[in-house]
Amino acid sequence: MQAPPSPQQRPAAYAPTGRTVPTRSPQRASYDKELVHAILDEGYVGHLGFVRDGAPVVLPTLYGRVGEVLYVHGSTGSRPLRAAGASEEGLPVCLTVTQVDGLVLARSAFHHSINYRSVVVHGTAYDVTDPDEKRRALDALVDHVVPGRAADSRPADKKELAATAVIRLDLDEVSAKLRTGGVNDEPEDLSLPHWAGVLPVRTTYGTPEPDPGLAPGTGIPGYLTAL
Template sequence: MPGTETAYQPTDRTVPTRSRERAAYDRELVHAILDAAYVCHLGFVRDGAPVVLPTLYGRVGERLYVHGSTGSRPLRMAGQADPGLPVCLTVTHVDGLVLARSAFHHSLNYRSVVVHGTAHQVTDADEKRTALDALVDHVVPGRSADSRPANGKELAATAVLRLDLAEVSAKLRTGGPNDEPEDLGLPHWTGVVPVRTAYGAPVPADDMDPSVPLPGYLAAL
C-alpha cells in the first residue's frame, strides 16, 4: 500500500545531479523536515512562465495541504486544470553557516525537502475542514481546538490544495568546511556558525480579556 514503505522511491526528478550522497528518501526523515518548518515555496507554471509563491502548509499523513483565497492564481488554476496543477513544493531549514578558508568552499548546513506532483483543489467539505485544522495546528499544535472554526462565509472564500507525497526527496548537509589540502595552513578563521530558531515570550493582544490564561501549548514553546 502507498505510504506504508519506509522510504520513497527515487525518480529522475528526485535524484540530484550534484552531491547525490546528500540525498535521502527515508519517509520519517522527510516528515520530520516538513513538520519542523512553517513556510513552503510552491512552484508552478502560469502562461508559460515559472511562478514561485511562499505559503503556509500542513501535513496529514502522506498529504500536504496549502490554502489561499479562492481568487489566488494557483488555487484557481488547480480547480480549472484537468487532472490538476503540476507543481514543485520545497521546504528548507538553514542549520549553520559553513565558513571555509577559501571563498569557493563556503556553504550552509541545511535540511530540505522537494516534492513533485499534481495539486488538486479540495472539494469535499470534511476533507477541507481537516486540512484547515491541520494548517492551524502546523503553526501551533493544539490551536485549532482552541479557536473558532471557519464559518460558512469564510469557508466559501477559502480554497485548499492537496498534494500527495509520492515523488519526494530530502537533501542534507552537515559537518564542517571541506577545504583543499593546500589551503589548510592559511591564516583564516574556519568553522561553522550554528543557526537556530528561538521563540520569544507570547505577547497578548491589546484587546484580550486579561482573565484569559496563557494556553499550555504556548507555555510549552
C-alpha cells in the same frame, strides 16, 4: 510461508525518480519517509512553484501535513489555487521546504557552504472539494504552525469555508537533501590564517505579544510557551 505485509512493513522510503535524483552531490539526497516528515513538520512556510503563461512563479505559503498528504490553503481568488481548481487535471506544482542549520565558513571562498535540510515535493495539486477533508486540512494547517491551536480557536464557519480554497499535494515524488558537519577545506589550505568553522543558525521565538482586547483572564496557553 511469508505473512502478508503488515502496515509496519510498508515502504519506509519514497521511490527515486528522474527528477528527484540530483545531478550534484547525490550522497546528500535521501528518500527516507521519517526524515522527510520530520523536515516538513519542523517548518511551516514552503515555497510553491507553478507555471503561469509558460514562466515559473514561486510564492511563499503555509502548509500542513496529514500522513502522506500536504495541504496548502489560500483565498479562492489567489492565482495558484484558482488554477488548481479550474480543471480536473489539477496544477503541476513543486513545493520546497528548507531549514537552515548553520553557516559553513571554509578557509577558501570555494568551500563556503551552509548546513541545511530541504524537502522538494513534485506533483499535481488538486482542489479539495469534500467539506470534511477541507475542515481536516484547515485544522492541520493551524496545528502545523502551532500544535494544539486548532482546538483552541473558533473553527471556520460556512462563509469562511467557502472563501477558503484548499489544495492537496500527495507525498509521492519526494526527496530530501541535507548538508551536515564541518568544513571541507583542501589539505593545502589548512595552514592558512583564516578562521574556519560552523556558525549555528536557529529559529527562535520571542515573548508572546497579547492582543490588547483579550477577554479578561485569558492567559498565555501552554502550547505556546511550549514552543
